[in-house]
Amino acid sequence: xxxxxxxxxxxxxxxxxxxxxxxxxxxxxxxxxxxxxxxxxxxxxxxxxxxxxxxxxxxxxxxxxxxxxxxxxxxxxxxxxxxxxxxxxxxxxxxxxxxxxxxxxxxxxxxxxxxxxxxxxxxxxxxxxxxxxxxxxxxxxxxxxxxxxxxxxxxxxxxxxxxxxxxxxxxxxxxxxxxxxxxxxxxxxxxxxxxxxxxxxxxxxxxxxxxxxxxxxxxxxxxxxxxxxxxxxxxxxxxxxxxxxxxxxxxxxxxxx
Numbered sequence: 089x090x091x092x093x094x095x096x097x098x099x100x101x102x103x104x105x106x107x108x109x110x111x112x113x114x115x116x117x118x119x120x121x122x123x124x125x126x127x128x129x130x131x132x133x134x135x136x137x138x139x140x141x142x143x144x145x146x147x148x149x150x151x152x153x154x155x156x157x158x159x160x161x162x163x164x165x166x167x168x169x170x171x172x173x174x175x176x177x178x179x180x181x182x183x184x185x186x187x188x189x190x191x192x193x194x195x196x197x198x199x200x201x202x203x204x205x206x207x208x209x210x211x212x213x214x215x216x217x218x219x220x221x222x223x224x225x226x227x228x229x230x231x232x233x234x235x236x237x238x239x240x241x242x243x244x245x246x247x248x249x250x251x252x253x254x255x256x257x258x259x260x261x262x263x264x265x266x267x268x269x270x271x272x273x274x275x276x277x278x279x280x281x282x283x284x285x286x287x288x289x290x291x292x293x294x295x296x297x298x299x300x301x302x303x304x305x306x307x308x309x310x311x312x313x314x315x316x317x318x319x320x321x322x323x324x325x326x327x328x329x330x331x332x333x334x335x336x337x338x339x340x341x342x343x344x345x
Contacts, residue, residue: 096128096210126171131175134174145173145193148173148243148318150318174189176211193250239304243315246317255283271345290315
């Protein structure tokens with residue numbers, strides 16, 4: 089672990105944020121908070137086995153690939169967070185218990201169990217803050233230019249959690265503002281071949297989410313959080329199919345606003 093005052097990320101390590109198609113023409117603006125499974129070298133393995141970092145506890149499997157495909161399909165700007173959610177969860181308000189977890193599903197995260205205040209601040213400063221600063225910069229620039237923005241927060245979920253199978257193929261999440269979510273639900277439910285969850289398998293809240301309350305609700309932007317089941321988008325064929333389905337449904341939903 090890094091000592092007091094030490095940096096978390098070395099100079100040769102990737103930054104915490106990746107921006108795709110910054111000058112894209114689309115009203116859609118996509119964020120992917122759990123795109124990567126990388127750990128900073130200074131944190132070692134967090135006491136985990138290598139296979140743990142390939143599981144859903146470390147990242148949203150397939151979400152980054154869907155985000156990339158949607159960015160191309162819409163000519164949309166997309167912002168991806170490149171480090172594992174086990175370092176710090178960039179879709180949680182800093183300081184809440186689920187920001188830096190010590191237990192994910194049934195897996196203990198030893199490297200998070202003894203973290204001190206300086207360690208928390210280091211992760212927030214070098215992972216959380218740069219990612220969100222870039223989102224704020226890009227949204228502010230769009231607002232200053234008078235551009236319309238439709239916020240899409242892209243996630244994926246494990247098909248089985250704590251031994252319970254999840255039947256949904258896709259979840260459409262929202263909290264106080266259902267404008268875009270309701271339109272997207274209408275489009276997706278027109279396909280009888282998919283099981284669509286409304287605020288399933290999760291629901292947005294101020295304690296369990298950051299992007300939707302902070303960027304969608306506070307800025308009064310039409311928005312939606314999308315969760316796709318990971319077994320459906322674990323390979324390129326599934327990612328292509330679901331990106332095409334989502335692109336068509338989102339485009340139709342946007343026309344109805």
